[in-house]
Amino acid sequence: MFFNKKNRSSERQIYDDYHQHVYKTAYFIVKDQGMAQDITQETFMKIFKNMDTLNDEKKMSSWITTITTRTSIDFLRKKKKWNETLTEDVILEKGTKENRKNEIETNFHQNEIKEKIKQQIDSLKPEHKEVLVLKYIEDLKDEEIAEVIHEKIGTVKSRIHRAKQQLKASLQQEIDTMGGDVS
């Protein structure tokens, strides 16, 4: 055991090191500042409560991220936030379509496509966001993601694939208009 559960100073150290990361991860999933704050609090309580179950310090970051994403998903489920988010996305997408002409003319730069991706990221399912965070923010391999979220490797691959497909599909139209292609 690399730290003692009852050691308040180690708890404080972890809180100082990770509170921003936890908040950002929660916000990434729920897109609500108030809820992200509640999730941050809840996540740290889970972390401190289960600290003695973590035996490998190297895995701490991904462990904390997983607790955060799981807690965020639970919050969304409880508050049915997901449906609201979905509705907002439909509205967002409608607005995007209405402004498409203007955007196509101006979105010639990769940064703008990146912005499009960011918009589309919001419309992904929380479970898909979770695997993307673990893959791209935590830089975990698919096998490692499967291990930390206790899912089969096939499920993880499928979620990553679907998330990418969703992003790709939404971008393809834009890129087609610009004469490009995605790989």
Next chain:
Amino acid sequence: VSKGLDLEEMIKKALIDEFESAPHATFSKERVWDNIQKELSQKNKNKKYFHLITTIAASFAVFTSSIFYINEKGKENKDIAVVRTEETDKGELKEKIMEAEKIVGFDFKIPEYIPEGVVLSEVESRKGEIILYYKKEKEDRVVLKLSQRKKSEINMTANVTKEMNKNEEEIDIEISGTIDKDEMEKIRKTMR
């Protein structure tokens, strides 16, 4: 934008951008820390109470089980049925014997032969055991006792004329009393 955009790379960049662009937390870091500490200490307190309550509940369960066990034991003793045959007519006696059979849980035997002047006076039955008491007519003194037990050992007691040792169908039969040994043997032989 050229053909063959690296979507993987763009997704990664977009994700990191999106992740990092989270609006600044409106809450105070220290306030959340205090909340966490308060919640944790409250939960620990609750946990202690929970342990205390479960301990009390467990003790109570053990106590009530003991009481229940004692009651059951008592109840078992109450299952002893005593039938005084002189106060019972023949039809009723048959019925009482059938009832006794239910209590003892096995088919006990009744001797076809009983010496003249000796009558069945009492039937005492409990789970796994039945005792038939016989006495001389118009006398209170028991002269014959027929005990039948299921799978139990037979005690030999001195000073009591005893005739027994009949082990059939896992029933131990013990015949004791003050009547003649030969009579006892006759009785034993006619037990059906």
